[in-house]
Amino acid sequence: SYEMTQPLSVSVALGQTARITCGGNNIGSKNVHWYQQKPGQAPVLVIYRNSNRPSGIPERFSGSSSGNTATLSISRAQAGDEADYYCQVWDSSTVFGGGTKLTVL
Amino acid sequence: EVQLLESGGNLVQPGGSLRLSCAASGFTFSIYGMSWVRQAPGKGLEWVSSISGGGVSTYYADSVKGRFTISRDNSKSTLYLQMNSLRAEDTAVFYCAKYSTESTSHYFDSWGQGTLVTVSS
Numbered sequence: 001s002y003e004m005t006q007p008l009s010v011s012v013a014l015g016q017t018a019r020i021t022c023g024g025n026n027i028g029s030k031n032v033h034w035y036q037q038k039p040g041q042a043p044v045l046v047i048y049r050n051s052n053r054p055s056g057i058p059e060r061f062s063g064s065s066s067g068n069t070a071t072l073s074i075s076r077a078q079a080g081d082e083a084d085y086y087c088q089v090w091d092s093s094t095v096f097g098g099g100t101k102l103t104v105l
Numbered sequence: 106e107v108q109l110l111e112s113g114g115n116l117v118q119p120g121g122s123l124r125l126s127c128a129a130s131g132f133t134f135s136i137y138g139m140s141w142v143r144q145a146p147g148k149g150l151e152w153v154s155s156i157s158g159g160g161v162s163t164y165y166a167d168s169v170k171g172r173f174t175i176s177r178d179n180s181k182s183t184l185y186l187q188m189n190s191l192r193a194e195d196t197a198v199f200y201c202a203k204y205s206t207e208s209t210s211h212y213f214d215s216w217g218q219g220t221l222v223t224v225s226s
Binding site for chain 2: 001031033035037041042043044045048049054084086088090093094095096097098099
């Protein structure tokens with residue numbers, strides 16, 4: 001089954017750009033989606049099909065994917081962006097990455 | 106506004122059974138794929154099972170295949186998950202999630218708030 005690797009944690013200084021990676025074999029050929037989950041809450045879609053933002057998601061959130069790595073970028077990071085972030089693809093079934101905890105310093 | 110309301114979570118003994126329900130509203134339920142996703146305490150998201158909009162196609166994670174059954178009643182806009190032979194490792198918050206299309210090969214654009222299943226003696 002397809003596997004994706006995310007760093008357990010990423011830290012970013014307030015106002016700087018955070019980059020969260022999702023590694024997988026030839027992931028650039030797949031549609032990658034990203035979810036944000038804050039403590040005690042359900043996940044929320046923040047990027048779909050690699051680089052598209054749902055309505056209501058700030059332009060600070062962006063995504064890209066190429067080769068074996070997909071990346072979620074959060075510019076001008078805010079304290080409210082602290083959360084767990086999960087990548088997801090479909091490869092014969094729905095697959096999630098292990099999740100990355102984002103800390104804003 | 107899309108709403109997904111899960112129910113049925115409870116404390117159950119190992120080997121027991123439980124049926125989860127997800128009542129949907131705010132969209133045409135029958136034309137969207139649906140799924141159950143779980144999250145064990147302190148762990149990440151794990152896809153459990155999916156069903157196409159018409160209910161014809163169903164899919165299961167290897168960890169639950171043969172024990173769990175997903176179904177839907179489009180006349181009631183309700184998704185179900187019948188869970189049998191429950192194990193301690195099934196302890197998790199179970200989320201109901203809506204796919205963006207009729208099929209189950211896309212992304213989730215809406216999630217419920219989850220229902221807690223605890224398997225313990």
